[in-house]
Amino acid sequence: MTLIASHRGGALHWPENSPTAFRNTAALPVDQVEFDIHPTADGNIVVHHDATLDRTTSGTGPVAARSLAELKALTLKGTNGEAMLTLAELCALFAPTPIALRMELKPGPDRKYYPGLLDHALGIIDSYGLRARTVVTSFLAGSAAAAARRSGLAGAIWLVAPEVQDMIGTAGVIAVAARHRLAAVGIRHASLDPAVLATLRAAGLGVGCWAVNDEAAIARMFALGVDVFTTDLPKVAITHRPGSR
Numbered sequence: 029m030t031l032i033a034s035h036r037g038g039a040l041h042w043p044e045n046s047p048t049a050f051r052n053t054a055a056l057p058v059d060q061v062e063f064d065i066h067p068t069a070d071g072n073i074v075v076h077h078d079a080t081l082d083r084t085t086s087g088t089g090p091v092a093a094r095s096l097a098e099l100k101a102l103t104l105k106g107t108n109g110e111a112m113l114t115l116a117e118l119c120a121l122f123a124p125t126p127i128a129l130r131m132e133l134k135p136g137p138d139r140k141y142y143p144g145l146l147d148h149a150l151g152i153i154d155s156y157g158l159r160a161r162t163v164v165t166s167f168l169a170g171s172a173a174a175a176a177r178r179s180g181l182a183g184a185i186w187l188v189a190p191e192v193q194d195m196i197g198t199a200g201v202i203a204v205a206a207r208h209r210l211a212a213v214g215i216r217h218a219s220l221d222p223a224v225l226a227t228l229r230a231a232g233l234g235v236g237c238w239a240v241n242d243e244a245a246i247a248r249m250f251a252l253g254v255d256v257f258t259t260d261l262p263k264v265a266i267t268h269r270p271g272s273r
């Protein structure tokens with residue numbers, strides 16, 4: 029079965045990573061909710077995509093340079109004055125649902141991982157009893173590998189950037205995954221064809237896709253039978269699910 033992940037809470041339906049997006053996703057029959065995390069300056073974790081605030085909020089500069097109170101005082105663009113959620117608030121929202129968490133570990137503005145972010149996040153997730161329902165993803169192979177070494181998670185997935193895939197090829201992707209003991213990869217949908225899928229599967233890897241944001245691509249994911257895909261259009265993806273119509 030191909031699972032549907034609501035990307036950033038369904039970023040083409042509602043403002044990305046916003047409370048409105050997550051509340052609406054929580055009411056959908058999707059399998060996973062995808063979101064991104066960054067640390068705050070004072071020991072909290074917030075749900076936000078970019079390492080900086082400029083694109084999506086009323087603030088500027090790096091997320092991690094601000095305290096939680098400073099971040100909560102900012103509004104998310106496109107919302108009715110909503111503020112970004114903490115990881116704990118997101119856990120509280122999804123704990124009563126059957127939806128799995130698909131948590132992306134983001135790097136800082138320097139494109140380096142935040143030391144300690146994974147275990148800090150897992151501590152919060154554990155306080156809601158959600159570890160077994162959490163998949164950790166990262167474009168940083170080392171961050172995904174760190175998640176693969178933690179016990180009790182539902183998965184650890186290396187998201188393969190297209191330029192990386194182009195440089196190292198399918199064989200290179202398999203070699204990196206093997207070196208880091210990663211059991212699954214996420215490929216940009218346009219970079220996955222039946223041959224690449226078959227080669228990755230033959231190497232024993234789970235295969236998902238990301239940025240599946242139009243109806244043709246959504247239909248292709250179900251036809252290919254990938255394990256999971258992230259989409260900004262979860263309401264559309266649901267209608268294409270085999271057996272839904």
Ligand code: FE
Pocket residue numbers: 036062063064132
């Ligand atoms: Fe993400």
